[in-house]
Amino acid sequence: MISVSEAKAILQKQQIHRKVITLPISESCGYFLAEAITSRLDVPSFDNSAMDGYAFCWDDDFLKNKEEGISLQVVGEVAAGSFRDQVLEKGQAVRIFTGAPIPLGADTVIMQEKVQRQGDQIFIQKDHLEKGSHVRYRGSQCKEGAVIANPGKKITPGMVSLLASVGVGEVKAWKYPSVSLLLTGNEIKNVGEQLQVGQIYNANGPALEAWLSSLGIGKITTRKVSDDKEKVIESIAKALEESDIVLVTGGISVGEYDFVQVAMQENGVEPLFYKLKQRPGKPLFVGRKGAKMVFALPGNPASVLSCFMQYVKPFLLSWKGDDSSWERFELLPLMEGFEKKIPLTQFLKAEKLGSQIRVLQGQESFNLISFGTASGFVEIPEEVEKLDAGSLVKFYPW
Structure with a gap:
């Protein structure tokens, strides 16, 4: 097992094989510039x-x-x-x-x-x-040929206005990665289907699709995979062919029906790390095959969402060109004290109230009630056993 900080350091060192696309400025919001933009004219162009x-x-x-x-x-x-x-x-x-x-x-x-x-x-x-x-006066905003936006800048509606005002109609930006989402588990049924004893509704798929969409990822291929070794191997192989990033939920532990690790080996996926000193989400697997990245998340929803927030989301944003993606947290005070006994980093569902953070009840990995009011995760470091009210903690907003 490795620590949370070690896992993030490994991911930040990974080479990303981005592609450049050309977009009309009206369709470019949310993308990150792949090249500097220069003004086509003096602005204003006349006194x-x-x-x-x-x-x-x-x-x-x-x-x-x-x-x-x-x-x-x-x-x-x-x-x-x-x-x-x-x-x-x-x-x-x-x-x-x-x-x-x-x-x-x-x-x-x-x-x-x-x-x-x-x-x-x-x-x-x-x-x-x-x-x-x-x-x-002519040129008092900018001169013809002057750099008005640097590579790596996120394109906003305000930037679109600026680009149009200087005669720029299209930009070169980093292409978003394509994502395949594989949902393992014989017990999983889609909403609307009749549940039998021992079956549950698919909560991970809609949650991850919603989160990916909120990040601007438009190309998402979702498949449900039964707990069959050959089918898991085949599904991962197909996902690696068609997508830049593969997300798998469930099947990554060591049970008799957990075939994801074997499927990774069969498909030539090089492990970067497996198992972290954290709760929830300890049995997280991350690997790569060439330019493709694979994240195999645990099956329970709390683990899926905490692992997505901490590792998948910042990696996706980094792929898009966001250099600040690994620093998306706020340091805020706890409303109440907190104690933990296990020497693991904990990610707790929490609610931001004004400028303070309240850790919610119902932190069990199966319990989704608190997700209805949570606005993010709080990180309690591995070495910390007790925090008093008012202690500053890292808060990761949705």
Whole structure:
């Protein structure tokens, strides 16, 4: 057995064979950039007004002897999307609107609220005047060719807006991995089927499919596999052919109907580790075959979800290009003290209440009631026996 930290270190060292895809920016949210993005143009691409108001040419000589303010003659207007090719003379102004190009000869905009207008004349008090005010200059956001987004950045709706504004219509991003999900166990039945004595509903499949979907994994192949050695071997072989990552639930212990380990050997899967100093989820197996990764999770739901949260989820996010995936936790205080007797790392279903964490009742591996209110897992380190109320713990939100 190895520790939780050793297992995570092994996974973080694994080489990931990512592929690059090209996406239109409208479909790229959630992906991570595979290359730097540069601006296709100066932004703004022309000097423009930041306000609705009046544009004019600053004239120090004209202002020198004006104690109260200045009067200017309005000679036209410029709306957003239009252009005025007439050069503005000193003593003249144009009505201008937000985003409209600054006319030739003008260099200052006064907002309309600070102007008194009568006919084609405007008066501006001297204390409202500031040279160069309310003008957005060409290239003040970014210059053509400037890097505006670095590789590894997650694409958000805000970034999409930025990319579109600089003329970028598509991006190169890391492709999401494809996932095969194999559910072992003769006792498992789908919701809606009639249960016989000794049978249970399939809780792991829908939970893992939901979690994978929430991570953006769109290509998921799910199969139910009976507890038959040859069928388990065949199913894992097929999953390795068609998917980047294979998840197996159940069949990884040492019972007479647990064939997953044997199937791994038969399919040439190289073990990275098997069995961890943790509860729940001790009999976790992780291996790889070439570029393919295999996670064989224990069968009970608490073990499945805790192992997924701690190992599968960060590995999937890392595959997608998220360099911070292994640090997705918060340090928060416990509402109540906690004691444990076993020298294993424990992952406990917990609820975040404000800025505190409450460990829930019903921590047994079969017990799913607490999952209805839990908002994540708390980690109690292997060497810790007792924690007082207020002690800081790692909280992993769903």
